[in-house]
Amino acid sequence: MADKQESLTMATKSSIETPSELRPSSGGDRNQKMENLGLVIDINKQTGVLRRPDHAMEILQNLNDLRQSSEFTDIVICVEQDMYPCHRAVLAASCLYFKAMFKNDLRERHQDHVTLTSMKSNIVKLLIDYSYTSTLTVTVDNAQDLLSAAQFLQYEPVVQACCEFLKTQIHPSNCLGIQFFADTHNCLDLVEEARTCALINLVDVVKQEEFFDLSVEQLISYVSNDELNVKSEEMVYVAVMQWVRHDVDNRWSKLPVILEHVRLPLISPGFLMNHIENDPLVEHDKDCRNLVERAKTIQKQVWQGHDVRDPSLRPRPSMMTEVMVVVGGIDSVRHWQRDITFYNPIEKKWDSLPDIPFSQTDYSVTSLDDNIYVTGGYLNDDAVADVWCFEPTSNFWMCVTPMQNARFNHGSTSTNACIYVVGGENDEGDLRTLRAITPLMINGIVLVQFILLRVT
Structure with a gap:
């Protein structure tokens, strides 16, 4: 009887046990399946939302x-x-x-x-x-x-x-071609990228066949651009003449129009006379000869100290080098000096600028936007409020708006487009004030003008 009861019990257990593959999945498995399916069920609202990001x-x-x-x-x-x-x-x-x-x-x-x-x-x-x-x-x-x-x-x-x-x-070997292509398709950002490459790499660009395919207008757009990367204006002239001689019969008549955009007064007098003035293409064209004569006249006027404000005298940024400038000071016998010297870290040598055009001593010197500013000083037993500015790009000195208070033995610095003068002395004693000078307040009186030219 006991054996029979045990058999019945086992049969009952066997009949109620469900195979594992037929059992309902656990909560964790069900959640994973719903997640993989992209199904989100809201039990309270009794809704299910199917959203499959990979369906598209x-x-x-x-x-x-x-x-x-x-x-x-x-x-x-x-x-x-x-x-x-x-x-x-x-x-x-x-x-x-x-x-x-x-x-x-x-x-x-x-x-x-x-x-x-x-x-x-x-x-x-x-x-x-x-x-x-x-x-x-x-x-x-x-x-x-x-x-x-x-x-x-x-x-x-x-x-x-x-x-x-x-x-x-974009590369110097293809920048002009890419620029032409981009311009045709009105892709302005691509045009600008290619154009910038050409401006920066003129030396390599002029060696490419694409350079000689430039139109007159396109060549002028490069020659007249301030951002053209050249060490000297002679390089610009040489590039122009290469372009003209590539098809001299059809391009010679365009030379005067192009030369108007070459800054001839910035070319050394030796190169101007020995290479440009004697070039047959220039020599046999009246307009070209006039441009050369005008450049020589401007150079002469500058050397004579005249006030010449001509755009052709503005150097391109690539032709300028950051230098260390020493203004005036006292020599070994306690005499104030009026000379200005500068150190060129690229050429590793010292050179000079024109002397300062004023006589006061005990002034302060600072720089702003590549210009040199001299403030205040002591002259004829009196403190002065004068402010002088030297612009290397146009190479001239000018007197700008004076300070509110005369002072000497003071300090100066520049930041945020202003010059700040600190402390110093005046006829009444020590000063503890700080003043700002805005260089935009220029009275326009140009007293001395200079230009530095290389001589070959």
């Missing part, structure tokens, strides 16, 4: 599979000798060109074939593939063709991608 990509992949097998396609894009079956909806959703074509009452709307001309088949295929895959590879070989086709078909993301890629490929 799956649809795109399925559409691409259908295109590859020509299933449900309703338009064929014909380019050169190739035909690409596509879905109108996909093309219209990808670019404005096809959307306008299929939406408006154009003949292509009712045709099952559309022919694209002036485009390469492999480039159009890349754009169609991009429409179905959102992926496109830009290379050195296809970037420009891709940009042209994408701009025509209005694939704006592709245009931007090509521009950014081409920016990374």
